[in-house]
Amino acid sequence: MSTNVAAKTYMNYVNGVWKESTSNETIASYNPANKHEVVGNVQNSTREDLEEAIQAAKQAEKSWKKLSGAERGNILFSVANILENNLDEIAETMTNEMGKTLPEAKGETARGVAILRYYAGEGMRKVGDVIPSTDSSALMFSKRVPLGVVGVITPWNFPVAIPIWKMAPALIYGNTVVFKPATEAAVTAAKVVECFEKAGVPEGVINLVTGKGSVIGQGLADHSDVNAVTFTGSNQVGKNIGSSVAARGGKYQLEMGGKNPIIVAEDCDIDLAVDAAISGGLKSTGQKCTCSSRVIVQSSIYDTFKERLLQKVAEIKVGNGLDSDTWMGPCASEGQYNTVRKYVQIGIEEGAQLIYGGDEPQSDGLRNGYFVNPTIFEGVTSSMTIAQEEIFGPVLALMKVDTVEEAIDLANDVEYGLSASIFSKNIDSILSFIDDIEAGLVRINSETAGVELQAPFGGMKASSSHSREQGEAAKEFFTTVKTVFVKG
Numbered sequence: 001m002s003t004n005v006a007a008k009t010y011m012n013y014v015n016g017v018w019k020e021s022t023s024n025e026t027i028a029s030y031n032p033a034n035k036h037e038v039v040g041n042v043q044n045s046t047r048e049d050l051e052e053a054i055q056a057a058k059q060a061e062k063s064w065k066k067l068s069g070a071e072r073g074n075i076l077f078s079v080a081n082i083l084e085n086n087l088d089e090i091a092e093t094m095t096n097e098m099g100k101t102l103p104e105a106k107g108e109t110a111r112g113v114a115i116l117r118y119y120a121g122e123g124m125r126k127v128g129d130v131i132p133s134t135d136s137s138a139l140m141f142s143k144r145v146p147l148g149v150v151g152v153i154t155p156w157n158f159p160v161a162i163p164i165w166k167m168a169p170a171l172i173y174g175n176t177v178v179f180k181p182a183t184e185a186a187v188t189a190a191k192v193v194e195c196f197e198k199a200g201v202p203e204g205v206i207n208l209v210t211g212k213g214s215v216i217g218q219g220l221a222d223h224s225d226v227n228a229v230t231f232t233g234s235n236q237v238g239k240n241i242g243s244s245v246a247a248r249g250g251k252y253q254l255e256m257g258g259k260n261p262i263i264v265a266e267d268c269d270i271d272l273a274v275d276a277a278i279s280g281g282l283k284s285t286g287q288k289c290t291c292s293s294r295v296i297v298q299s300s301i302y303d304t305f306k307e308r309l310l311q312k313v314a315e316i317k318v319g320n321g322l323d324s325d326t327w328m329g330p331c332a333s334e335g336q337y338n339t340v341r342k343y344v345q346i347g348i349e350e351g352a353q354l355i356y357g358g359d360e361p362q363s364d365g366l367r368n369g370y371f372v373n374p375t376i377f378e379g380v381t382s383s384m385t386i387a388q389e390e391i392f393g394p395v396l397a398l399m400k401v402d403t404v405e406e407a408i409d410l411a412n413d414v415e416y417g418l419s420a421s422i423f424s425k426n427i428d429s430i431l432s433f434i435d436d437i438e439a440g441l442v443r444i445n446s447e448t449a450g451v452e453l454q455a456p457f458g459g460m461k462a463s464s465s466h467s468r469e470q471g472e473a474a475k476e477f478f479t480t481v482k483t484v485f486v487k488g
């Protein structure tokens with residue numbers, strides 16, 4: 001493990017105390033825009049550290065769940081205010097640590113603030129229903145109660161918003177949390193947890209344990225005192241976590257990949273569709289599970305669409321996310337960079353035509369980062385790897401079809417079903433799309449990415465474990481129901 005002495009070292013947060021791992025080892029987190037710069041060091045934790053955190057969370061749940069929803073909500077309102085006051089610093093850390101541009105990082109942090117306020121308000125809303133009993137002298141009602149200890153395992157691509165959209169609902173409904181962030185975004189995660197500490201969240205209610213996924217993530221999945229696990233990340237890891245938690249009777253929720261299509265119908269506003277393909281496919285360097293990666297275009301407008309797309313993509317400025325003129329930052333890590341390069345090569349070998357990018361920007365200032373240019377393939381068919389597998393990079397695959405029906409069939413011809421969009425002015429095409437598309441997020445004349453915190457979020461098919469996150473849907477996952485029968 002490498003520790004950089006010049007960079008700050010961040011501790012675990014266990015039972016209200018910032019503490020070192022029993023391993024006495026740290027892991028350095030590097031800036032993907034400059035691989036020689038260490039953003040911070042985080043603890044390389046052990047199962048012993050995790051055990052302490054889980055027991056602290058178990059103990060704390062007894063009193064946390066006894067607070068009223070309004071009391072827990074007031075604490076979350078304070079966390080929101082503290083996060084808002086530290087927005088610039090946290091966003092800058094995010095940009096340094098995983099590469100997204102500063103405006104995107106600020107937008108995401110502001111979204112974290114809004115999510116916290118939404119769930120803080122949830123503390124004043126109902127947690128049950130009165131149900132008429134067949135016995136006229138009895139009172140029957142349902143009451144939602146917390147699950148207990150929740151393990152939160154998150155990825156690096158939304159290092160503020162995803163942890164908050166899992167932890168805020170877990171906490172407001174009375175659960176306690178053990179949080180294992182992605183190692184590549186663990187410094188940002190520590191700064192988010194500092195906001196919870198400063199807001200006075202009682203000891204043990206939220207615990208941060210950084211370290212390897214195979215040790216800490218798997219440890220959460222296996223531990224019988226962890227009542228539920230919520231995960232966002234890759235399909236492979238998600239499936240393993242799901243089966244580990246299910247094997248011991250725990251509850252789990254998985255949000256995983258996407259291979260999201262955007263259908264460009266011949267009657268659409270082509271400029272709008274071009275903007276959506278670029279924004280939905282290339283923002284955040286294509287590292288969103290909701291990113292558009294397949295652009296399915298009707299043949300009658302294909303050439304016009306392609307020409308305008310190429311014109312606009314040529315205007316994209318790749319660079320360090322902190323520079324104000326950068327539109328697209330680096331890949332988040334060497335691993336992601338290698339993955340993108342690998343898929344570009346596979347695309348070429350399988351016969352797709354590379355019509356833009358596929359290489360790296362040549363500017364001297366970018367030599368030390370994991371930069372790639374936006375990339376466009378055409379002549380992509382559904383059997384090709386780049387039409388089937390999640391790349392998680394700035395790569396668009398253009399596919400040509402004759403009809404909207406053909407487009408919808410092609411759109412559905414993947415194992416994933418997270419988000420899908422159509423650009424059309426024809427109400428029949430739009431209604432068929434809404435009915436027939438296999439996706440949890442169905443977007444009309446709007447890009448595939450972009451999630452609203454008050455609405456259910458999740459996918460069909462291999463994209464999720466069929467549950468939904470965010471909005472009121474979170475209540476389903478983070479609580480269980482008691483049916484109470486009272487006879488006087």
Ligand SMILES: NC(=O)C1=CN([C@@H]2O[C@H](COP(=O)(O)OP(=O)(O)OC[C@H]3O[C@@H](n4cnc5c(N)ncnc54)[C@H](OP(=O)(O)O)[C@@H]3O)[C@@H](O)[C@H]2O)C=CC1
Nearest residue numbers: 154155181182183212213214217218233234237256289392
């Ligand atoms: N749906 C989405 O939003 C995301 C999808 N992905 C997809 O996954 C690919 C790989 O990205 P990657 O970061 O490796 O995603 P992972 O699924 O490996 O990581 C997600 C989280 O799971 C943890 N983890 C890793 N291995 C295990 C394990 N064996 N048991 C329990 N937890 C584990 C990670 O910890 P640690 O960081 O320590 O490894 C991280 O906290 C991407 O290229 C992309 O296709 C990635 C991120 C988000």
Ligand SMILES: O=C(O)CCC(=O)C(=O)O
Nearest residue numbers: 287288289290449450451
């Ligand atoms: O599109 C978004 O805002 C959310 C994307 C997301 O949840 C993810 O990439 O994991």
